[in-house]
Amino acid sequence: MAVAVRSELGAILERCAGLAEDVTYPSVRRWREDHPGGHAVGHFQVYFPEELIHAAGMLPVTLMGAGSRLEAKQADSHIGSFICSICRTSLELGFSGRVGFLDAFYTTPICDVARNLAGIWGRNFKGMTAEILYLPQNANAKQAVPYLRNEYARVLAELERIAGRPIEEADLRRSIGVYNENRRLLRELYRFKRETPWLLSTTEAYVLAKAGTVMPREDHNEILRTALAEIPNRDGRRQDRVRVVFEGGFCEQPPLDMLQLIEEACYIVDDDLLIGMRWIVDDVPETGDPLFALAESYLERSTYSSVQHDDRKPKEEMLLRRLAESGAQAVILAAAKMCEPGLDEQVAYSKTLEEKKIPFLLLDFEEKMTAFERMRMEVETFVESILFD
Amino acid sequence: MSVKQAHAPQLEGELVGRGRRDGNRLFKEWYAELDAAAAAGDPTAYVFVMGSAAEVLKAFDLNLVFPEINSLQMAVRKVSLDYLNKAEDYGYSTDVCGYVKADVGMHLDARKHPNGRIPKPSIVVATNMCNTYVKWVEIWQRMYGCKVFVLDIPGQRGIGWSTEPGSEQFENDRRYVQSQLEELIEACVAVTGRPFKIERLQENLAHVNRMAADWKAVLRLNQNIPAPFNAMADGLTYMGVLSAYRGTETGARYMAELREEMEHKVRLGIGTIAEERFRLHGVGPACYPYFRRFLELFQDWGAVFVSTEYLAYAGGGLDLGIQFDVERPLESLAEQLLITGRRSMSNMFFSQDQLADTVRDWKADGIVYHSVKSCRTVSTGMADSREYLTRIKDVPSLFVESDLVDPRIWSEAQFKNRIDAYFEALGARKSAALVAAKG
Numbered sequence: 007m008a009v010a011v012r013s014e015l016g017a018i019l020e021r022c023a024g025l026a027e028d029v030t031y032p033s034v035r036r037w038r039e040d041h042p043g044g045h046a047v048g049h050f051q052v053y054f055p056e057e058l059i060h061a062a063g064m065l066p067v068t069l070m071g072a073g074s075r076l077e078a079k080q081a082d083s084h085i086g087s088f089i090c091s092i093c094r095t096s097l098e099l100g101f102s103g104r105v106g107f108l109d110a111f112y113t114t115p116i117c118d119v120a121r122n123l124a125g126i127w128g129r130n131f132k133g134m135t136a137e138i139l140y141l142p143q144n145a146n147a148k149q150a151v152p153y154l155r156n157e158y159a160r161v162l163a164e165l166e167r168i169a170g171r172p173i174e175e176a177d178l179r180r181s182i183g184v185y186n187e188n189r190r191l192l193r194e195l196y197r198f199k200r201e202t203p204w205l206l207s208t209t210e211a212y213v214l215a216k217a218g219t220v221m222p223r224e225d226h227n228e229i230l231r232t233a234l235a236e237i238p239n240r241d242g243r244r245q246d247r248v249r250v251v252f253e254g255g256f257c258e259q260p261p262l263d264m265l266q267l268i269e270e271a272c273y274i275v276d277d278d279l280l281i282g283m284r285w286i287v288d289d290v291p292e293t294g295d296p297l298f299a300l301a302e303s304y305l306e307r308s309t310y311s312s313v314q315h316d317d318r319k320p321k322e323e324m325l326l327r328r329l330a331e332s333g334a335q336a337v338i339l340a341a342a343k344m345c346e347p348g349l350d351e352q353v354a355y356s357k358t359l360e361e362k363k364i365p366f367l368l369l370d371f372e373e374k375m376t377a378f379e380r381m382r383m384e385v386e387t388f389v390e391s392i393l394f395d
Numbered sequence: 396m397s398v399k400q401a402h403a404p405q406l407e408g409e410l411v412g413r414g415r416r417d418g419n420r421l422f423k424e425w426y427a428e429l430d431a432a433a434a435a436g437d438p439t440a441y442v443f444v445m446g447s448a449a450e451v452l453k454a455f456d457l458n459l460v461f462p463e464i465n466s467l468q469m470a471v472r473k474v475s476l477d478y479l480n481k482a483e484d485y486g487y488s489t490d491v492c493g494y495v496k497a498d499v500g501m502h503l504d505a506r507k508h509p510n511g512r513i514p515k516p517s518i519v520v521a522t523n524m525c526n527t528y529v530k531w532v533e534i535w536q537r538m539y540g541c542k543v544f545v546l547d548i549p550g551q552r553g554i555g556w557s558t559e560p561g562s563e564q565f566e567n568d569r570r571y572v573q574s575q576l577e578e579l580i581e582a583c584v585a586v587t588g589r590p591f592k593i594e595r596l597q598e599n600l601a602h603v604n605r606m607a608a609d610w611k612a613v614l615r616l617n618q619n620i621p622a623p624f625n626a627m628a629d630g631l632t633y634m635g636v637l638s639a640y641r642g643t644e645t646g647a648r649y650m651a652e653l654r655e656e657m658e659h660k661v662r663l664g665i666g667t668i669a670e671e672r673f674r675l676h677g678v679g680p681a682c683y684p685y686f687r688r689f690l691e692l693f694q695d696w697g698a699v700f701v702s703t704e705y706l707a708y709a710g711g712g713l714d715l716g717i718q719f720d721v722e723r724p725l726e727s728l729a730e731q732l733l734i735t736g737r738r739s740m741s742n743m744f745f746s747q748d749q750l751a752d753t754v755r756d757w758k759a760d761g762i763v764y765h766s767v768k769s770c771r772t773v774s775t776g777m778a779d780s781r782e783y784l785t786r787i788k789d790v791p792s793l794f795v796e797s798d799l800v801d802p803r804i805w806s807e808a809q810f811k812n813r814i815d816a817y818f819e820a821l822g823a824r825k826s827a828a829l830v831a832a833k834g
Binding site for chain 1 (some may be wrong): 485574768772
């Protein structure tokens with residue numbers, strides 16, 4: 007974060023970075039203290055319709071592992087050896103009692119490790135709802151939207167049971183409005199990254215976004231609004247740097263140090279980090295049946311990722327579009343270790359980029375990695391090869 | 396192609412082992428048909444053992460290719476590493492599923508399989524029962540531009556969650572599955588240029604009804620002591636026929652004859668080894684590159700796998716039988732896909748109570764969990780399920796890790812040490828139980 011910071015933005019970034027890295031979830035604990043009798047509901051990556059939780063007056067919390075800040079001491083004895091780190095440390099958050107404030111935990115069928123989490127969670131953490139939200143995996147089925155609308159209704163009924171009160175359509179519409187605003191603000195944040203990356207680094211954008219996963223979206227919207235107002239006033243200077251897209255951060259999140267070392271060599275002008283927060287790319291309609299609107303938006307107003315097959319969104323074409331729209335000239339193709347969807351996609355992407363003669367660098371990472379010397383050298387060499395090609 | 400049709404009393408020598416012999420023969424014939432289809436360029440569907448939708452696809456006379464069976468065969472024939480290397484040279488990580496990579500290696504080698512040439516796919520069907528299926532079909536889509544159809548079967552949502560036909564929840568899921576089947580039929584018409592004939596689907600469903608009833612009976616015959624077949628070894632052949640010949644007269648007859656053989660063995664008390672000292676339930680597949688050795692390490696202790704989870708979920712969910720209502724074929728197929736598909740997934744994700752029941756009903760002394768690197772679907776929750784069953788149900792178990800296709804993950808010394816220690820402890824436990832029973 008080399009850019010000089012004026013006024014409130016520095017404090018906001020510092021606070022968000024703290025929240026993004028703190029596996030004791032101070033903001034959630036504070037919310038629970040401030041809301042006696044309130045409920046918090048956790049969900050695993052990648053996408054979850056948080057509006058349902060929000061409409062129940064509950065606090066949605068995204069569980070996305072714990073990086074190198076938590077050792078999977080207990081979780082390791084409950085899960086196989088060849089499993090990604092994010093699932094291990096997410097379980098450890100449960101076993102260590104760090105997320106004991108949750109009343110429910112949801113996962114989705116993004117991969118089979120994620121689906122297994124519901125069983126492990128349910129066997130070990132009694133008294134907490136542990137379920138799979140079965141997002142449709144045939145995104146092209148004619149009945150996918152009605153099916154999903156009713157699946158959302160099922161989840162909503164469980165949330166009503168936990169909340170002990172009905173959730174009205176008006177509640178849902180209000181929540182959709184709050185989240186539409188959040189998505190608009192995040193799109194604006196990413197516009198800065200694309201158009202003026204010297205004013206906003208990816209690491210900064212990342213912590214600003216990630217803070218939203220552990221606080222009410224109204225508060226997050228306030229943070230984003232303030233930050234967005236400040237960013238144009240920063241005195242960062244444009245540099246002649248290589249512009250890259252970072253692809254492969256859809257589930258397990260790379261360590262901040264890794265993002266920083268990449269940014270020391272080039273501008274990351276777009277990425278798929280925390281893509282679930284930006285999964286829906288346009289406003290969800292705030293009229294009509296809100297559950298239908300959410301279901302339809304998941305399928306019809308959404309971006310792409312390795313964990314969804316949709317014939318309308320061929321992933322290589324979507325990546326090329328991301329590249330073109332961000333004016334990037336190269337791609338960092340990352341994949342988390344042991345991540346089947348990410349590693350499979352890495353091959354497909356690399357073949358297309360090879361064919362199109364677009365420079366790319368393959369990087370394997372783990373959220374818990376702490377040594378980056380080799381990676382730094384790879385990134386620097388990659389960037390130099392583009393500069394001096 | 397037909398299984399031996401004679402139903403007259405036979406010499407015991409002919410009856411015992413018939414299922415294995417006929418199974419092997421049917422497999423050779425099946426691969427020969429695929430080889431011929433490859434040469435002729437006949438329409439072919441690639442499908443998976445879980446949720447193959449064979450009933451629909453065979454109504455269009457599509458050849459069925461099971462990539463999982465292809466990869467398994469490469470491993471059993473000890474050539475899987477050659478194919479894995481090809482895929483890794485192409486760019487696939489060592490952490491990617493070995494079944495996928497062995498298959499990719501074969502496609503990069505012009506679809507030359509040790510058992511014959513494999514035809515190109517015209518359509519590929521993946522259920523969501525294993526998420527890697529969906530990634531796998533994308534690979535073929537890129538290679539061949541073939542039609543991809545994801546058949547989504549919503550599974551059990553959580554522990555203790557269940558729905559019954561007729562309930563609002565079940566009907567929501569059933570409508571979704573049925574609508575997809577209708578779309579699958581449209582896709583098959585487009586790909587093959589052949590019309591859909593509902594009576595063909597009804598015939599196929601009727602064959603599955605017979606096959607599933609006999610398969611269920613065969614599995615339950617292993618509750619006898621001694622068990623008439625080894626579920627991990629012989630069961631693999633039987634299950635191969637179950638998948639490849641699902642929805643056919645040949646398959647239905649094979650299963651009826653297999654049942655006849657097993658009933659015969661039970662009547663005469665014929666087991667698989669001289670003395671059945673330990674009865675085991677297996678969770679996870681075997682290590683196929685070292686299949687014989689894998690089995691010997693257990694058999695040397697007088698242990699027999701009387702049942703496996705693999706036969707349940709990889710057998711297409713027919714383990715509890717199935718009864719399609721052929722008078723309302725599509726609706727019934729959707730219902731049963733939902734019921735059996737869900738149960739297969741539950742056997743992996745929420746297996747604890749069902750495992751305890753199997754141990755009880757099959758009179759197993761313990762469970763062997765074989766976690767395989769390639770398959771995170773079955774392996775992720777094993778250690779936790781084991782811990783739960785040990786803690787709550789006091790089921791003695793062994794946990795070992797290797798792979799089902801990649802020989803590089805196998806460590807015989809480590810396996811043997813753990814297996815030996817397990818049986819020593821299991822033997823002591825059985826002795827103590829006997830002493831206690833005698834009072």
